[in-house]
Amino acid sequence: MIEPGQHDVVALTEQLREATTAARHAYRDTGRLIRLLTVLSSPAAPDELLGRALAGLSEAFDADIVCVVSEVDDRFLVTAASGLAEGDTSHVEGWALGGAAATAVRDRRPVAWDIESGARDVPPSLAGLGIRSGAFVPMSASTEQSDELLVLYRSTGETFSGTDLHVLASVAQRLRIAAEDRERAVAIERLAESGHLLAPHLDSGSLVETAAELLKRLTMSDDAWVVGISDGLAYGRAHHGTAPVAVDAIGERPVAELRAWNTAARGEAWTGFAEPWDGSVPRTVLCVPVLRDSTPIALLYASRNGPRPFGVEVTEIAMIFASYFSTALENAGLYRELRHRATQDPLTGLANRELAVQRLDHVLTAGSEPLTGLLFCDLDGFKAVNDRLGHESGDELLQQVADRLQNALRLKDLLARFGGDEFVAVLGEIRSLDDVTEVGRRLIDALREPFELGGERVIVSASIGGVLGARGATTAGTMLRDADAAMYVAKSRGPGVVEVFDDAASNRSLDRLSIRSELLRALDRNEFEVLYQPIVDLESGRPTAFEALLRWTHPERGAIPPDVFIPLAEETGEIVPIGTWVVEQACQQLATWQRMPGCDDLKISVNLSAAQLWHGDTADKVVSLMHEAGVAPGDVWLEVTERSHAGDDVTAVTKRLRANGVHFALDDFGSSYSNLAYLKQFPAECLKIDRSFISGVAREGTDRSIVRAILAMAESLNLDVVAEGVEQSDQRDSLIALGCRLGQGYFFAPAMAGSEATALLRERVAVPRPSTAVSGLRLASRR
């Protein structure tokens, strides 16, 4: 029996027990909540945070299993778990949505479940665990967010209370936010760490490789790709990660076939699932466009194995990364273009001067081959094409020439355009100067076929100079200078010629270069002089004309032979003013002589270079000088060599001069082409037999036969003939015997100053003229 008062004790004891239990529960709930919040706020990587939080939930709610699941195609796949064994099939195969879980997803509210309800809301792999109750808690209350659920399973049978669900709902949302925050923080940190790593990549190849690597890290993915877009096609550029797919296996495909394309084309990020590499768990894929002018120029893909959705923050950061990448790509493109422009000739796409010099420098200093060849090509007749057909055609011709030259070279050779119509080839695998010559000839051959320009067929050739350089023994500058000089020598020998310089020739060329530069000043310094050599009636020895001959006396070098400086004057173009000066001097001298008694029918012969003939205003200039000097154009003979005559320009000049009465003589006849057809075209009225034939004319033999043939031909064409280089009496006699009437040479008189020639005239013209000797000769008598 309980005493009065004992009731109170019992009741109070009971109340105390209840209060203690309530306090215990309250403290337990408070403690677990604080501990979970502590986990959520403690510093940890996203995965670690999730792991700790799930373990904390397992402890706090006495749950055997706590996991985060994603809904993929009406199935749940586990993305993170505490209590599931490694390799549990719920990660891979998932399980069908049951009633409670489906309700939680649909209604976005936490739902408790127990075995009594009979629903099938437990993954099959947990069948042996005796799960009796569970809770399904949406990670987000918003339908905008992903369909992730926090799931807890208990084997104890105690169901999750309403309070439990409230706490879990709160924790689940905070867990999602914390995980996203953490993911964003990591992504931002990595972006800050790595965004600038793109900038130094000026080579787009390494840039895309780096971008793929950084994107994978940034998005915490298993794989990342850079996919290029060009002309509506997407093609793999770079891959980083574990996927068993080679980047080129992606192949080319129309962008429209890409699931992400429509979204990417709007400049937005796309996320979705994709077939797994192996197994059955879909991958989660993120695609962000790399934009330029609002148009995708590339796509960045990140892929996570399994259903691990990309958070909004990571997606945004991937977009920022894409814009970094776009800028870096643009920079790399600009750099490439600048570099291209710095080393490529924009017209032909060939290397330019700088690159050729660099290459030459490299092979001569650090190359693997002991010898290097260099060819310097200058087009013959390019200017005429350019003038006649216009610059556009000229450019097109240069492009075609570049193609042909390139095709004629080998892979080891580097062809460069040096500017204008000059090309340079740096040759590899060269063993001797002969090899250089051989490649040069191939280039000449490559230009042999006519070029098609705007429906017209055009022929150009090249003059090519070549040199051989030994590694460590010469420099790029020296080789270029010598090849250039060799090219000028080739040019002076006519179109389509290859000239190679050995060391001796190079030394001479060095000397020539010096002479060349001084030649430019010689006219102003009055270093030139015109000498006159009489052209005489062979039988009487009476001068009928004088050939004006240019001489250069250098103040230090002394007399420089004409065969040295005339080609140089032609190369530099200085021959034009010099030639004009000679014409002027000669005309003035003739005028003086013609005023002498008995000399009124004297003629003067002046050499005209090819360069002068190509010069359009030469005709007017020469005729005008004759008039100024008071000389009849018909008393002036212009001597040109056979090879001077090439092209329409020359024909125009000669025609114009001939129309003014000026006569033409072909100099050094027989030493060059001796092309009869050419004789027909050119308005020559006199042939000057080259001195090489005269030396042998006194004896029976080839020379004599040639002279005889020339004389016969001249007679049939009604041409005058002058024998050059007559040095002995037997030569004179033989020439007379062969029917040649005029000659010049030491036998009669050397070239002499104007005053000496005047004296000679006074002396010889006093000799009575044989009445028949030179009659009928234009060079000897006024017509």
Add this chain to the structure above:
Amino acid sequence: MTQQKLPVRLHTASGSSVAQDTIEAGTAAARQAMAGMDGHTPELIIVYATVRYDLPTLLGAIRAVTGDVPLVGETSAGHFAGAELLAPETGVVVLAMTAGPYRLGIASVQGLAADGEAAGITLARQARATLEPDRSRHETMLVFVDGLAPEQQALVGGIHRVVGAAVPVVGGGAADDRRLSQTFVFRDGEALSDAAVAVWIGSDEPIPVVVGHGWHPIGLPLLVTKTDGQVVHEIAGRPARDVFEDHIRQGNREELDRVRPGGYYSTHAFGLIEPDGTHLIRGVFMDGDQMINTFAPLPVYSAIQIMSCDEDDLLSVSEDVARRAVAGRDASVLLVFSCIARLDVLQSRGEEEAVRLQAAAGDVPTFGIYTYGEFARTTSVAGYHNSTVAAVAL
């Protein structure tokens, strides 16, 4: 170490020796165990021994008798084979067992101090791999862990991450007769420190792990408000030691007189309030700075109660654990892991626990050890206990 699944009964036999001489003790205990096997070839040897022995020599002596049969075990703070307790600092006990209906695999790991969770992960993976790919329907992990390694729960967490909730974990922390100096686990002929050894047990039937402590709260719930590793600074905003000792004075008139010289509060502990209202016992000791410490860190903001216990409750819970462990099982041995703290509380009645355990287990022979920390992970990830008795029947 694997064998075909056979519907055969597990054969076990134990031996013990209190000989001072290491070789003599090892040889005698092993011979006794082997003799009891009645000709059955053992597949596993379990050894508990005092740390006083030269351990490699001891293991060598045992293996001289048992041969190359895999050997596991650990140093103890007392142990028993059947009803007879070998008190701390005394002797060695050896259990020989066939695999019977089980499939057994052994693994070990070192480096607990560096990273307990990583060690747990490695241990679990290696243990599980010993029986792959042919896994059993039910599996249990028996673990022997260096009892002085920090963060024992981290090891359990690592194991849990690999094996999940479906694989219970049971075992104990090696001890060193209360010296708190260095403890060892055994694998074959080696005694390892900073290490753990596991036996993976595959079975057709569930192998339940049973646990109990017999402690009761002596005050209202409290929140741990400040900790630093194993040091508890504040409880409910007050110095932890003040709070703890205030409770001792209230709940136990004999006050603090039973505080151990080593600073261990054997009759009082923290009870972490579990979700189901029960308590997870965390033993308490005072360090040289007079600060309250626990053997495993208390999470800050843990809800706790100060716990106490008395001898009868402890002995009673032992019986309960033993009964539950063998109930409905056709078991051949009951492996028991009991806390040295319990022996401290029981004092002169210490020998009673072994007796009552064996009595409760009936004809299932018991084989037990007094440990520094007990492992019994059953439902949630939590699985490390103090002042508790854990048991599994095989």
